Amino acid sequence: MAYPQMVMYDEEFKQINFVIEKLLREANAKVIFLVDKNGQLISGVGETDRFDTTSLASLTAGNIAATGGLAKLIGEKEFSILFHEGEKDNLHISIVGGRVILVVIFDNRSSLGLVRLRVKKASEELTGIFDRLVRKAEEKERSGVPEFPFAEITDDDIDNLFS
Amino acid sequence: MSFINYASREINCKIVYYGPGLCGKTTNLQYVYQKTAPEAKGKMISLATETERTLFFDFLPLALGEIRGFKTRFHLYTVPGQVFYDASRKLILKGVDGVVFVADSQEERMDANIESLENLRFNLKEQGYDLDRLPYVVQYNKRDLPGVLPVEELRQELNPTGVPDFEACAATGEGVFETLKAVAKLILIDLKKGR
Ligand SMILES: Nc1nc2c(ncn2[C@@H]2O[C@H](COP(=O)(O)OP(=O)(O)OP(=O)(O)O)[C@@H](O)[C@H]2O)c(=O)[nH]1
Ligand SMILES: [Mg+2]
Helix, strand or coil: CCCCCCEHHHHHHHHHHHHHHHHHHHHHEEEEEECCCCCCCCCEECCCCHHHHHHHHHHHHHHHHHHHHHHHCCCCCCCCCEEEEECCCCCEEEEEEEEEEEEEEECCCHHHHHHHCCCCHHHHHHHHHHHHHHHHHHHHCCCCCCCCCCCCCCCCHHHHHHH | CCCCCCCCEEEEEEEEEEEECCCCCCHHHHHHHHCCHHECCCCCCECCCCCCEEEEEEEEEEEEECCCCCEEEEEECCCCCCCCHHHHHHHHHHCCCEEEEECCCCCHHHHHHHHHHHHHHHHHHHHCCCCHHHHHHEEEEECCCCCCHHHHHHHHEEEEEEECEECCEECCCEEEEHHHHHHHHHHHHHHCCCC
16 A cells, blocks of 8 residues: 555544644634545534535645645645635635644634634644654554454445445 | 544545546436435535536545444545546545546447546556555446447456456446445455555
8 A cells, every 4th residue: 555544543633622622712713624635524623513524624635635736837845825715704724744734714803814823833733743643553553453443344344334 | 545533433435436538427426425315425516617527526425334333434536537637637546545447338438448547547656556456446337328338348458357347327326336335345355454
């Protein structure tokens, strides 16, 4: 396989949520999502019920992938921040640690300046957590801990999914 | 690249439908969407042109159930089949866990099938994947049309390695779930091996 599996453990999940919840408060945002570059939702805080989070994750990743392609075409490495201004809500999208996508939705109770400032700080913390997560996953793989939940999966298990 | 979340006990896998323009990739997803219970699916997103050709991708999230206490989700994507959308196709392939190649069974589309399959192999390789080592199935679509090529002939050209293959009529749904199930199964078996 070209890429290792992405994994998430309880400990880091809690740390991540702590950081984005703090960001939500400090940036006066409505909702915040973390998405992996393949479009899978990692976590979300705030008014998540009001949004179709799965679609949002997929489109965000598509958006980042497309602008990343554009960046390459003009000789840039990546556009690490995207900002979309709406009539009511605004979308601030940034890449954290080169690896995951942070999406902040905010309205006029906040401002772009504030969001930028707080995102920068939160990004540093998140980068640290994701670095640890990757190291942890690698270590677990090296030590060969057979904790993988699917190791004992049977054909019946798989068939049952589709029944 | 599947994503295993031990915290929320979820596993996410990405399946990409590849194939030449108008072969029926979007139709496959539409059928799956129609026939899946509301609680097991999310919204289907189609980024398409005004003439309903896929422009960037279609996306359909499925949450089929649990295996060993893990919610198992499949994210289905289609690529735009038209030749000039190659840059978009490459982006969609990122992080893929399994591929369905949808072939158009009509004789006049054989060259397009072959070209698309070569393009798939090439684009995967560019990102460090080897099609022969990836969960991968082939679907011969549009079997309902008159005068289509015999399956044997299609198989020889498009499936020389003998991966699981299926005849289908995506328009009526025939063969659609068989195809999806087969690739999902290969992905889960791959996960089981722990790579
Ligand atoms: N007769 C017949 N028509 C089909 C079948 N599957 C799809 N079609 C038709 O073929 C046309 C193209 O189907 P799409 O699903 O949009 O094709 P696509 O592969 O997504 O095409 P692109 O988005 O351009 O790559 C539509 O008019 C479908 O109704 C089939 O099994 N039989
Ligand atoms: Mg399409």
